[in-house]
Ligand code: HEM
């Protein structure tokens with residue numbers, strides 16, 4: 001049939017009808033790829049969630065309603081320790097991933113434990129900071145600035161807390177069930193998650209703590 | 216012990232919600248009782264409730280959406296009749312505080328629990344079939360998404376009897392939605408219902424994006440995907456990018472309401488316009504989340520029933536992606552009146568008008584698809600044609616609203632109401648109906664009755680034109696939206712017209728229900744043995760109807776844009792099917808109760824947070840965590856379907872196909 005030759009549907013359809021374009025010629029991707037990819041997309045959405053709170057902070061940072069401002073509140077010392085703990089935990093988390101690649105159970109668990117401890121140190125310091133601020137009347141109800149601060153930093157802290165819960169569960173699983181593909185996939189996702197939280201923290205550290213005390 | 220919850224939460228003094236809730240409750244108990252008496256629970260539990268099969272989940276999504284569309288429609292009838300009966304001295308039958316809840320519930324239910332589930336359900340059902348694969352990327356997550364959406368819908372409906380719903384409109388603008396002005400539990404119901412179902416929507420977005428980008432039959436490159444998969448990809452990318460903004464915004468509102476934060480309050484430096492900005496930064500992409508899959512449905516239908524490939528496939532892909540990007544740059548057109556200044560308004564006005572270009576490209580492509588085709592006009596095609604003719608009007612009134620000076624006059628008028636109902640009804644709702652009638656035979660193995668389908672189509676279209684035609688006029692005459700009482704008697708005639716229109720629409724909805732009943736009764740006569748009732752072109756028609764759990768016995772190999780059309784042509788030309796492939800055992804995901812159990816705990820958390828029953832909320836969180844651990848501890852995620860079983864099922868399909876070939880021998884196309 002050549003009647004279709006003058007058919008307008010040909011316009012814009014390109015010539016090479018059989019040239020394969022795009023990826024996926026080989027059929028469905030492996031489970032590991034799919035899981036990792038899906039988790040990346042989740043992380044993107046999570047970063048957008050954070051960006052909402054970042055935006056709110058940017059809008060409200062000067063709205064102190066006569067209360068304390070960032071200059072009055074943020075010391076550098078504790079935040080420096082917090083940051084160091086978190087960055088270090090990312091490193092140990094990476095080492096746990098390496099150990100898992102080599103199927104070494106005890107080192108993997110040890111590095112994961114180190115990650116958890118460092119994460120807990122971070123979270124503990126953050127909670128102390130929150131408690132002190134609330135104690136001196138600089139709680140989230142005081143001003144829109146403080147609402148945005150507690151919202152943004154608290155959201156990150158909440159992520160860390162959930163991450164610790166996840167970490168504990170996964171360590172138990174690793175301990176009981178060993179290196180099964182399923183557990184390894186989760187470990188991969190966890191490392192991604194933990195590194196992403198690190199990146200978000202770098203943003204918070206810069207925008208809240210550094211820019212907050214800049215003259 | 217029970218937080219704010221007490222007997223006074225039940226509106227004993229208000230007959231309307233009580234009777235409505237009583238009716239719904241009675242119907243629910245009747246259905247549950249019937250299931251119990253007939254002993255259907257084990258079947259429902261095993262085959263549907265815990266199913267991880269994307270087709271079953273898709274069907275449940277659509278069912279939930281249809282039921283909720285009905286519920287929202289009842290709200291609509293109440294609003295139209297209230298306005299028509301409250302002109303001048305008349306007061307109507309709904310007091311203001313009740314009327315306000317109804318328009319808020321109407322919008323919330325229609326968008327979040329009506330339109331979204333139907334659209335997501337269709338994507339769930341169709342996309343893996345069109346891609347030629349066996350399931351979505353994360354089947355258990357898919358089930359969880361569905362059940363979380365259902366949990367949100369349940370919470371909204373609970374507000375009918377226990378407490379109240381928001382009175383703030385479908386987007387709870389601050390500071391009206393703050394505790395100062397909305398002290399009741401209404402806004403809390405809204406927030407928790409939307410947050411819970413929003414998590415479900417986000418997860419299903421992630422799931423479908425991953426499915427489309429990572430799971431496709433061998434040879435199906437990006438530019439060989441059916442158009443519906445492309446628009447589904449666009450919509451789900453928008454979900455991933457936009458829904459977190461909604462979650463963040465409502466989380467801030469929740470912090471304001473529960474813990475006295477000042478994100479959006481009048482006091483202490485809060486910024487209420489930030490709420491409006493954030494909510495529309497989600498809200499505008501949301502309207503494209505709804506409309507893009509509908510565009511895809513229309514593309515499939517125009518091509519199938521014109522018996523031609525889609526015209527300008529690549530320009531269609533480009534237009535879709537263009538809309539995806541630009542839909543994030545226009546949100547300010549929802550509040551030109553904020554006072555951002557002339558230059559800002561102009562920029563957003565222009566961006567808004569530019570979006571219409573993408574839509575225009577699509578309209579022309581559909582027209583050219585029909586040019587020179589062999590056209591057929593079954594019900595799905597009728598919905599699509601009606602869409603094309605009426606949607607253009609909605610698009611043009613949209614562009615009118617995108618001109619800031621005009622918008623200053625028309626903002627929050629009935630003209631705006633008519634605009635968005637115009638685009639949503641003729642786009643999303645007609646698209647949903649078109650898609651449902653088009654794919655129904657695939658899901659259940661028999662077609663829907665054409666006579667009642669056409670009847671429903673004519674009545675719905677006529678009713679829709681009358682109702683919203685009248686609202687356009689009212690808007691131009693200066694009537695504002697959300698009026699519980701009408702002072703200007705001059706508007707009365709048009710209000711009566713719109714009530715008449717809704718009467719016609721009621722008949723349309725009734726015809727649709729009749730259509731389903733009649734079709735189920737006559738299912739033997741409407742049966743489709745071939746799996747390809749419409750002479751389709753994409754891979755979902757290559758398998759039997761309903762498809763087996765594994766969709767395809769052997770993953771199809773794709774060599775061009777319309778893989779199934781090619782297979783079919785070859786079969787007709789060679790007068791025989793391709794050789795029987797070697798069958799192998801197939802791994803399919805196991806059933807899992809994770810979804811329902813999670814949704815149960817989510818409902819518990821939502822309800823106890825609304826009523827501030829803290830211990831119950833804590834219990835809910837512990838339960839949700841326990842569910843997670845149990846799920847994680849599962850040893851076998853998959854079950855195996857043996858090769859003999861696969862062979863048996865596929866041979867039956869091949870037999871039906873061979874028979875079809877025999878019967879159509881005389882008339883090779
Ligand atoms: C041709 C493209 C479109 C243009 C130029 C356009 C333009 C606009 C403008 C300027 C407004 C704000 C008017 C005001 O508040 O004063 C608006 C509102 C709205 N539009 Fe559109 N629109 C278009 C397509 C759509 C589509 C496809 C949908 C849905 C599927 C949609 C749904 C809505 C909704 C829901 C609202 C407002 C809801 C509310 O305020 O509660 N629009 N549109």
Ligand SMILES: [Cu+2]
Nearest residue numbers: 499546548549
């Ligand atoms: Cu918009």
